[in-house]
Amino acid sequence: xxxxxxxxxxxxxxxxxxxxxxxxxxxxxxxxxxxAVLGESGSGKSVTAQAVMGIxxxxxxxxxGGEILFQGRGLLKLKExxxxxxxxxxxxxxxxxxxxSLNPVLSVGDQLGEMFVVHxxxxxxxxxxxxxxxxxxxxxxxxxxxxxxxxxxxxxxMRQRIMIAMAMALxxxxxxxxxxxxxxxxxxxxxxxxxLAELRREYHxxxxxxxxxxxxxxxxxxxxxxxxxxxxxxxAPVHDIYKAPAHPYTRGLLESIPRLDQKGxxxxxxxxxxxxxxxxxxxxxxxxxxxxxxxxxxTDVPPLYEVDEDxxxxxxxxxxxxxxxxx
Amino acid sequence: xxxxAEPILQVSGLVKHYPLTRGIVFRKQVGAVKxxxxxxxxxxxxxxxxxxxxxxxxxxxxxxxxxxxxRPTAGEIRFKGEDxxxxxxxxxxxxxxxxxxxxxDPYTSLNPRMTVGDIIGEPYDxxxxxxxxxxxxxxxxxxxxxxxxxxxxxxxxxxxxxxxQRQRIGIARGLALRPEVIVADEPVSALDxxxxxxxxxLMDRLxxxxxxxxVFIAHDLSIVRHISDRVGVMYxxxxxxxxxxxxxxxxxxxxxxxxxxxxxxxxxxxxREHRERIILTGDVPSPTNIPSGCRFRxxxxxxxxxxxxxxxxxxxxxxxxxxxxxxxxxxxxxFAEEKxxxxxxxxxxxxxxxxx
Ligand SMILES: Nc1ncnc2c1ncn2[C@@H]1O[C@H](COP(=O)(O)OP(=O)(O)OP(=O)(O)O)[C@@H](O)[C@H]1O
Ligand SMILES: Nc1ncnc2c1ncn2[C@@H]1O[C@H](COP(=O)(O)OP(=O)(O)OP(=O)(O)O)[C@@H](O)[C@H]1O
Ligand code: SF4
Ligand code: SF4
Ligand SMILES: [Mg+2]
Ligand SMILES: [Mg+2]
Numbered sequence: 202x203x204x205x206x207x208x209x210x211x212x213x214x215x216x217x218x219x220x221x222x223x224x225x226x227x228x229x230x231x232x233x234x235x236x237a238v239l240g241e242s243g244s245g246k247s248v249t250a251q252a253v254m255g256i257x258x259x260x261x262x263x264x265x266g267g268e269i270l271f272q273g274r275g276l277l278k279l280k281e282x283x284x285x286x287x288x289x290x291x292x293x294x295x296x297x298x299x300x301x302s303l304n305p306v307l308s309v310g311d312q313l314g315e316m317f318v319v320h321x322x323x324x325x326x327x328x329x330x331x332x333x334x335x336x337x338x339x340x341x342x343x344x345x346x347x348x349x350x351x352x353x354x355x356x357x358x359m360r361q362r363i364m365i366a367m368a369m370a371l372x373x374x375x376x377x378x379x380x381x382x383x384x385x386x387x388x389x390x391x392x393x394x395x396x397l398a399e400l401r402r403e404y405h406x407x408x409x410x411x412x413x414x415x416x417x418x419x420x421x422x423x424x425x426x427x428x429x430x431x432x433x434x435x436x437a438p439v440h441d442i443y444k445a446p447a448h449p450y451t452r453g454l455l456e457s458i459p460r461l462d463q464k465g466x467x468x469x470x471x472x473x474x475x476x477x478x479x480x481x482x483x484x485x486x487x488x489x490x491x492x493x494x495x496x497x498x499x500t501d502v503p504p505l506y507e508v509d510e511d512x513x514x515x516x517x518x519x520x521x522x523x524x525x526x527x528x
Numbered sequence: 529x530x531x532x533a534e535p536i537l538q539v540s541g542l543v544k545h546y547p548l549t550r551g552i553v554f555r556k557q558v559g560a561v562k563x564x565x566x567x568x569x570x571x572x573x574x575x576x577x578x579x580x581x582x583x584x585x586x587x588x589x590x591x592x593x594x595x596x597x598x599r600p601t602a603g604e605i606r607f608k609g610e611d612x613x614x615x616x617x618x619x620x621x622x623x624x625x626x627x628x629x630x631x632x633d634p635y636t637s638l639n640p641r642m643t644v645g646d647i648i649g650e651p652y653d654x655x656x657x658x659x660x661x662x663x664x665x666x667x668x669x670x671x672x673x674x675x676x677x678x679x680x681x682x683x684x685x686x687x688x689x690x691x692x693q694r695q696r697i698g699i700a701r702g703l704a705l706r707p708e709v710i711v712a713d714e715p716v717s718a719l720d721x722x723x724x725x726x727x728x729x730l731m732d733r734l735x736x737x738x739x740x741x742x743v744f745i746a747h748d749l750s751i752v753r754h755i756s757d758r759v760g761v762m763y764x765x766x767x768x769x770x771x772x773x774x775x776x777x778x779x780x781x782x783x784x785x786x787x788x789x790x791x792x793x794x795x796x797x798x799x800r801e802h803r804e805r806i807i808l809t810g811d812v813p814s815p816t817n818i819p820s821g822c823r824f825r826x827x828x829x830x831x832x833x834x835x836x837x838x839x840x841x842x843x844x845x846x847x848x849x850x851x852x853x854x855x856x857x858x859x860x861x862x863f864a865e866e867k868x869x870x871x872x873x874x875x876x877x878x879x880x881x882x883x884x
Contacts, residue, residue: 386582388787474692
C-alpha cells in the first residue's frame with residue numbers, strides 16, 4: 202500500500218467543547234489507484250486529509266490516536282522538517298478553491314517555479330522553463346505568454362488547472378484532491394477531471410479524491426470510502442457499492458439523488474439532520490436517522506465488519522442491507 | 529401537469545445590459561455587460577420550468593427581473609396577459625405579491641438579527657391586507673407547519689437552524705403572500721445531498737397543495753430534470769434550447785445542450801466505459817464581448833461560416849418542422865441534429881427505481 206491510514210482520531214478543542222471530527226478512520230490507497238472519499242459536509246473528509254498531509258490546525262486540532270503509513274513510514278513519528286520535505290515532493294494536495302490557495306501577489310510562473318527552486322535547487326531561469334512546460338502540460342493556452350500573469354487573470358477552470366500543475370510539479374507518488382471541481386461548471390469540471398485522470402495514469406500516482414458528488418465518484422474512482430460522523434461506514438470497490446450498498450447510509454445517499462437519465466417519482470430522503478460532533482449519538486452514530494435501526498444500534502458501536510476481503514461495512518445488519526431484506 | 533391554457537407568465541425579448549463606464553468627471557459608457565440578451569419563454573399554470581446553464585449565463589438576472597428586483601433594459605414580462613414591466617405604484621405592488629422568490633443561499637439570505645417569525649411575516653408589513661396584525665402570528669405558525677418546521681420555533685433565530693431548515697424558512701417566507709408563481713434561484717445548491725432531497729420533495733408537495741407555478745433555476749441538470757415539466761438551456765444571456773424534459777434530455781438538438789448533458793457525471797460506474805463525452809475546449813466568452821452570429825460558435829465543434837454571420841433564431845429547426853416527434857422543439861442552431869448523450873435508463877437497475 203502506498204498510503205495507509207489506521208484508526209485515525211482527531212479532535213478539536215474549542216470554546217464550545219470538544220468536537221470529535223475524526224473517530225477511527227481506516228483507509229488505504231495503492232499506487233495507480235483512485236480512492237474516492239465521500240460524505241456530507243462536516244463528516245471529517247478534509248480533516249483526515251489534512252492529517253495525512255501534516256497541515257492540520259494544531260491547536261485547536263489534536264491527533265489523539267491512530268497511524269498514518271506512507272510507503273511504509275509512520276508519518277506521525279517524523280519531525281516537522283522531514284514532513285515538509287515529503288509534502289510537495291512526495292505527496293501533494295489540490296484544494297477546492299484555487300483562488301484562495303494560490304498566492305495573489307505572485308505570478309503563476311513564479312509560484313510554479315518556486316517548487317523547483319526550493320525542492321530541486323534549480324536556477325530561476327530553469328525553473329521558469331519548467332513552469333511553462335507544466336502550464337502546457339495542463340493545457341493553458343499560450344503558456345509562454347501567460348507565465349507572468351497573476352492568478353486573478355485566469356478563469357476558474359484555468360486556476361484549478363494551475364493548482365493541478367503545482368501539485369504535479371515534482372511528480373509526487375500521492376495526490377489528495379479535496380473537492381477539486383465543486384466550484385466549477387459541469388463542462389469545465391469534465392475538463393479538469395479528465396486531465397487529473399490522465400496525469401494519474403501517466404505517472405502511476407495514487408489519488409485520493411474527496412467529494413460529495415456520487416456522479417463524479419462513479420466516473421473516476423476504483424474504490425470508495427463513505428464517511429459519516431468522522432468514521433468510515435462503508436469501504437468497497439466502486440462497482441460493488443453502486444450495485445448493492447452494504448450500509449443503510451450509503452444506500453440512503455444513492456437513493457436520494459435525482460438522476461439525469463430518468464424522471465423521478467418522489468425522492469427518497471434520509472430523515473433528520475447530520476450529527477453534532479460535540480454530541481455524537483451513542484452506539485451507531487447513524488441510528489437516529491436509520492430506517493433499519495434496532496435496540497442494539499443505540500448501545501453498541503458497530504465495528505467495520507468484513508463483507509468480503511476488500512469490502513467493509515460498519516453496520517450490525519449489513520447482511521440485511523446488502524441483500525435488501527429490510528422490507 | 530402542464531396546461532395548454534394561456535400561460536401565467538409570458539416573457540419575450542427580455543434584455544438586461546449593465547453599462548460599463550469609464551472616467552470620473554465625465555462618465556462615458558464604453559460598453560455593456562450583456563447579462564441577459566433576448567430571452568423568451570412561457571410558464572403554464574401549475575407548471576415547473578427549469579432553467580439551466582453555466583455560471584454567469586444570466587440565470588439569476590432573469591430571476592431578478594421576474595420578481596422586479598431589477599428593471600429590464602428591454603422586453604416584456606406578462607403576468608396573466610399584463611405586461612408588468614410597464615406597471616408602477618399600486619398596480620405593480622398588487623402583481624408583485626403574486627410572484628415571489630426563494631434564494632440560493634440559506635446562510636446569508638436570512639437576516640441573522642430577526643426571529644424566524646419576523647422573517648416569515650416581513651412580507652405582511654408591505655401587504656398588510658393579506659394578514660391583519662392580530663392574525664399574523666397564527667399565519668406564520670401555519671406556514672412553519674406547512675414547510676415541516678415546528679411552529680414553536682417562531683421565536684428562534686436563523687443560526688439555530690441547519691442549512692436545510694433555513695431553506696425551509698426561506699420557502700415559508702416565499703409562500704407568505706400566497707403567490708401564484710415562485711421563482712427559485714438555486715434553492716438546493718448549498719445543501720448536502722441527503723438534505724437536498726428533503727427540500728425538493730417539500731417543493732413538489734407544496735406545488736400541488738397551493739397550485740403553484742415554478743421557475744426553477746439550477747446548474748445541476750439531474751435536479752432540474754427531476755422537478756421540471758419543461759427545461760430551458762441558457763448560454764451567454766440567451767435560451768438556446770427549450771422543450772419538455774424528455775425532449776431536452778433524451779432528444780437534444782443543440783450542440784451546447786449535448787455537450788452540457790454529456791459532461792454530467794452519472795452515478796453509475798457501469799456507464800463510464802460506454803458513454804460518449806463531448807469535452808468542450810476553451811472558456812465561455814465574456815458577456816461584454818459576445819461573438820457575432822451564433823454566440824456558441826467559439827466553442828462549437830460544428831461551427832461553419834454561416835454561424836458567424838447569422839444569429840440562429842430560437843424556433844423549431846426547419847428539418848424537424850414537419851415532424852411531430854420529440855425532436856420538434858425550439859433550438860437555436862443552424863445545424864441542429866439529434867444526438868443522444870444521456871444513456872437510456874437501465875431497467876435492471878433496481879436502486880434507480882427507488883424503494884418499493
Ligand atoms: N480548525 C478547526 N477548528 C475547529 N473545528 C474544526 C476545524 N477544522 C475542522 N473542524 C471541524 O471538524 C469537522 C470536520 O470537518 P471537515 O472539514 O473534515 O469536514 P468535511 O467532511 O471536509 O466537510 P465539507 O464537505 O463541508 O468540506 C467539522 O465539524 C469542523 O467544524
Ligand atoms: N449588477 C451588475 N453589474 C454588472 N454586471 C453584472 C451585474 N449583475 C450581474 N452581472 C453580470 O451578468 C452576468 C450574468 O450574471 P448572473 O448572476 O445572472 O449569472 P448566473 O447565470 O446566475 O450565474 P451563477 O450560476 O454563477 O449564479 C455575469 O457576467 C455577471 O458578472
Ligand atoms: S448499525 Fe443499526 S443504526 Fe447503524 S446503520 Fe446499521 S442498522 Fe442502522
Ligand atoms: S449555429 Fe453553428 S455554432 Fe451555433 S450551435 Fe449551431 S452549429 Fe454550433
Ligand atoms: Mg472539506
Ligand atoms: Mg446565479
